[in-house]
Amino acid sequence: MPLPWALRGLRDGVVTTDWPRRDDAYQAEFPAVVQVDHSAGTRPQRVRLLETGLDHLCPSGALLATDDDIRLDRGRCIGCGRCVDAAPDVFSWAHSASTAELTRGRLVVPRLVEDEETLARIRAQLAARVGRLGRSVHIRHVDAGSDGSEEWEVQALLNPVYDVHRLGIFFTASPKHADILLVTGVGTPGMSAPLLRTREAMPEPVVVIAAGTDAISGGLFASGYSTRDGVGSFLEIDVWVPGSPPSPFSLLHGILLALGRIPAQTKGRR
Amino acid sequence: MTMITTGRRTDVGQWRSVVADALADGARLAGLYATQASPGPDVVAILVGPDSAETIGCRSEIGADGAAHVPSLVPVAPAAFWYERAVHDLSGVVADGHPRLDPLLLPLPAGAPRPLPGGEQASTGWEHPEPAGPVDVTGQVFSLSWGPVRSGVSESIEFLLETPGEDIPHLNIRPHFKHRGIAKQFEGRDVADGVLVAERVEGIATVAHALAYSHAIELLGGVEVPQGARLLRVVHAELERIANHLDVTMKLADAAGLSVATARFGAHKEAVLRRVSRRTGSRFARGLVLPGGVRPGPELPDHTMLAALDRLHASIRSDIAGLESSPSFLDRLRTTGVLSAGRAARFAALGPIGRASGVDDDARRARPTDGYADLPPVEPPHFDAGDALARARVRWHEIDTSVGLIREAVAQLAGASGPWAVRVPQTHGTGIGWAEGPHGEVLYVVHAKANRIRRCFARSPALHNLVLLHDVIRTDIFTDLPFIEASFGLSYAGVAM
Numbered sequence: 001m002p003l004p005w006a007l008r009g010l011r012d013g014v015v016t017t018d019w020p021r022r023d024d025a026y027q028a029e030f031p032a033v034v035q036v037d038h039s040a041g042t043r044p045q046r047v048r049l050l051e052t053g054l055d056h057l058c059p060s061g062a063l064l065a066t067d068d069d070i071r072l073d074r075g076r077c078i079g080c081g082r083c084v085d086a087a088p089d090v091f092s093w094a095h096s097a098s099t100a101e102l103t104r105g106r107l108v109v110p111r112l113v114e115d116e117e118t119l120a121r122i123r124a125q126l127a128a129r130v131g132r133l134g135r136s137v138h139i140r141h142v143d144a145g146s147d148g149s150e151e152w153e154v155q156a157l158l159n160p161v162y163d164v165h166r167l168g169i170f171f172t173a174s175p176k177h178a179d180i181l182l183v184t185g186v187g188t189p190g191m192s193a194p195l196l197r198t199r200e201a202m203p204e205p206v207v208v209i210a211a212g213t214d215a216i217s218g219g220l221f222a223s224g225y226s227t228r229d230g231v232g233s234f235l236e237i238d239v240w241v242p243g244s245p246p247s248p249f250s251l252l253h254g255i256l257l258a259l260g261r262i263p264a265q266t267k268g269r270r
Numbered sequence: 271m272t273m274i275t276t277g278r279r280t281d282v283g284q285w286r287s288v289v290a291d292a293l294a295d296g297a298r299l300a301g302l303y304a305t306q307a308s309p310g311p312d313v314v315a316i317l318v319g320p321d322s323a324e325t326i327g328c329r330s331e332i333g334a335d336g337a338a339h340v341p342s343l344v345p346v347a348p349a350a351f352w353y354e355r356a357v358h359d360l361s362g363v364v365a366d367g368h369p370r371l372d373p374l375l376l377p378l379p380a381g382a383p384r385p386l387p388g389g390e391q392a393s394t395g396w397e398h399p400e401p402a403g404p405v406d407v408t409g410q411v412f413s414l415s416w417g418p419v420r421s422g423v424s425e426s427i428e429f430l431l432e433t434p435g436e437d438i439p440h441l442n443i444r445p446h447f448k449h450r451g452i453a454k455q456f457e458g459r460d461v462a463d464g465v466l467v468a469e470r471v472e473g474i475a476t477v478a479h480a481l482a483y484s485h486a487i488e489l490l491g492g493v494e495v496p497q498g499a500r501l502l503r504v505v506h507a508e509l510e511r512i513a514n515h516l517d518v519t520m521k522l523a524d525a526a527g528l529s530v531a532t533a534r535f536g537a538h539k540e541a542v543l544r545r546v547s548r549r550t551g552s553r554f555a556r557g558l559v560l561p562g563g564v565r566p567g568p569e570l571p572d573h574t575m576l577a578a579l580d581r582l583h584a585s586i587r588s589d590i591a592g593l594e595s596s597p598s599f600l601d602r603l604r605t606t607g608v609l610s611a612g613r614a615a616r617f618a619a620l621g622p623i624g625r626a627s628g629v630d631d632d633a634r635r636a637r638p639t640d641g642y643a644d645l646p647p648v649e650p651p652h653f654d655a656g657d658a659l660a661r662a663r664v665r666w667h668e669i670d671t672s673v674g675l676i677r678e679a680v681a682q683l684a685g686a687s688g689p690w691a692v693r694v695p696q697t698h699g700t701g702i703g704w705a706e707g708p709h710g711e712v713l714y715v716v717h718a719k720a721n722r723i724r725r726c727f728a729r730s731p732a733l734h735n736l737v738l739l740h741d742v743i744r745t746d747i748f749t750d751l752p753f754i755e756a757s758f759g760l761s762y763a764g765v766a767m
């Protein structure tokens with residue numbers, strides 16, 4: 001006779017992460033985004049890349065050559081790894097799922113001279129808005145044209161490994177009870193009206209998260225007849241979470257960043 | 271050996287009877303698409319038999335109304351019902367005799383310009399108007415609607431229930447909200463880049479789509495994939511199947527309100543996705559499969575991985591036994607959402623949905639690709655009651671057979687050392703490829719010219735199967751829909767395209 005459900009509980013080794021209070025190895029090692037090594041000086045691979053052009057290297061148009069430098073737009077990158085395979089001196093995986101940003105511009109790396117003042121102002125404005133939220137926050141998710149994998153990763157936040165309820169984070173069906181709008185997908189014309197209706201039904205203050213490279217820019221599908229270069233063309237976005245799809249830890253990082261709840265030491269090492 | 275014929279053509283006047291002959295010979299209609307030509311688009315039927323795959327195309331005729339026409343295949347193959355609606359949306363071809371040629375993927379007004387896959391027109395610079403409200407409700411009364419924004423964390427789709435005073439309500443399925451224009455997204459890309467699009471047609475079956483696409487390209491290039499790559503492809507295709515079946519089981523448990531079971535199957539699924547990401551860098555194995563093989567230098571699964579998989583499998587089996595002895599759970603699934611064997615057969619239903627209604631055409635057994643040809647044949651399931659419970663049991667059986675296949679493949683992989691991929695020479699012509707994905711056969715037809723994709727038709731099992739929801743929704747939709755939807759297990763990205 002199999003064990004009844006009530007007695008099964010979560011025996012045999014399911015461990016709920018303690019992140020961000022404590023480190024989590026899977027979080028720390030996850031190859032979530034690509035970085036450009038800008039200390040490489042005139043390394044041959046880099047010179048060659050700048051000479052031959054970057055267009056045929058990246059299928060997603062995420063690489064840009066500027067002023068003899070190479071920059072990578074994580075908001076366009078689909079993480080296919082081709083640049084890392086082709087020029088490992090220049091590109092490498094950044095190991096950490098702490099990848100969300102408060103501005104679209106900060107997804108382009110290496111970053112230009114940081115405008116710390118602007119960032120501080122944006123952070124303060126967001127903090128003033130979310131300060132009015134209680135300890136528990138409610139998320140309404142809307143799929144605006146995903147490939148389906150994003151929904152798996154959002155749902156994973158509810159499994160006992162991530163268990164976001166421990167952090168006072170809940171999902172809600174009703175936009176009237178939601179504080180955070182979490183949007184996945186490229187932003188199809190067909191979803192624009194339903195998405196805006198959901199946004200309008202939410203009581204202020206509202207934090208909007210663009211979850212995934214598709215939502216940020218359309219990713220590989222930017223500039224099609226049925227895509228809108230991301231959901232930023234419909235909505236004001238507060239937090240940008242790259243990834244194709246973003247992992248559950250990156251999504252959680254984005255949610256906590258929105259709420260100003262990222263402990264200082266886990267702000268990400270990049 | 272599977273007999274593959276692409277490029278067979280007939281006159282539009284003969285087309286339907288030629289297709290009907292192929293059906294009478296034991297093939298099934300596995301897909302239908304149009305590609306731009308002059309004066310009207312070519313319309314191509316894909317027919318798959320137990321050991322054959324062929325395309326039969328015809329040039330559509332321009333009618334007096336200025337529109338392109340072909341005879342509808344619905345009278346000979348009911349599965350043409352959705353495909354012809356999709357072909358009308360994308361290419362403007364009217365299927366004469368179609369019972370209800372409403373928009374499916376793209377709600378455009380009559381006469382509006384269309385995306386015209388296979389045409390020269392670029393994917394950009396083409397506007398489609400915002401759909402104004404419900405597109406196909408003229409003269410109907412709807413009493414209930416779900417979506418497109420659903421109540422949980424879910425993909426967007428709308429279900430409308432028509433109740434013009436009938437006993438059996440008609441369900442209207444409207445996937446167009448998340449139409450991404452996938453067909454045009456393939457076009458113009460290098461064949462090596464097409465696999466990245468394929469991985470995103472239906473992201474929860476990344477490996478199956480990458481494989482089906484790559485098989486089409488490999489057929490065109492006439493290349494043989496190296497042995498190690500063939501086996502590694504099997505390992506990841508089967509891990510993907512296990513993850514999907516755990517996802518379905520988790521959603522069924524959730525629908526039944528079994529919170530401990532929901533949590534446990536969620537944790538099992540997470541364990542599988544982590545196993546995949548530790549080996550491929552991606553929780554969905556993106557970037558692993560490429561035309562000609564797999565990404566070089568893969569991390570090989572070994573006995574440690576097998577030992578961990580065995581422990582996980584034991585735990586999954588124990589929890590499935592728990593579900594099998596939860597009468598309240600079984601009662602909710604039993605006799606819910608019954609798909610009759612006759613309907614499933616006429617429709618050539620795919621994957622676990624077909625199997626649970628006695629239609630089993632598993633490509634891994636019938637038309638093996640990659641390492642499947644060298645591994646013991648997959649043992650078919652023996653559940654055919656056609657209800658949500660049978661569909662769940664088919665998936666649970668498949669978890670067991672998948673673990674068995676992985677074990678065999680890993681044993682044969684021991685010590686494998688590449689090469690992991692071969693170069694695909696210049697590709698030109700029409701290729702066809704398939705893979706048995708977690709939710710059924712994934713099928714691709716690729717037209718390439720000098721290594722560029724001219725047209726790519728991606729046929730997900732969801733596009734073929736979802737229309738069967740019409741047949742299984744009976745009374746009591748409020749309580750049954752969550753169970754039926756979960757037991758179908760389909761991704762709507764692969765339908766809306």
Ligand code: SF4
Nearest residue numbers: 058077078080081083
């Ligand atoms: S990982 Fe792929 S998508 Fe991202 S920048 Fe490199 S080549 Fe482009």
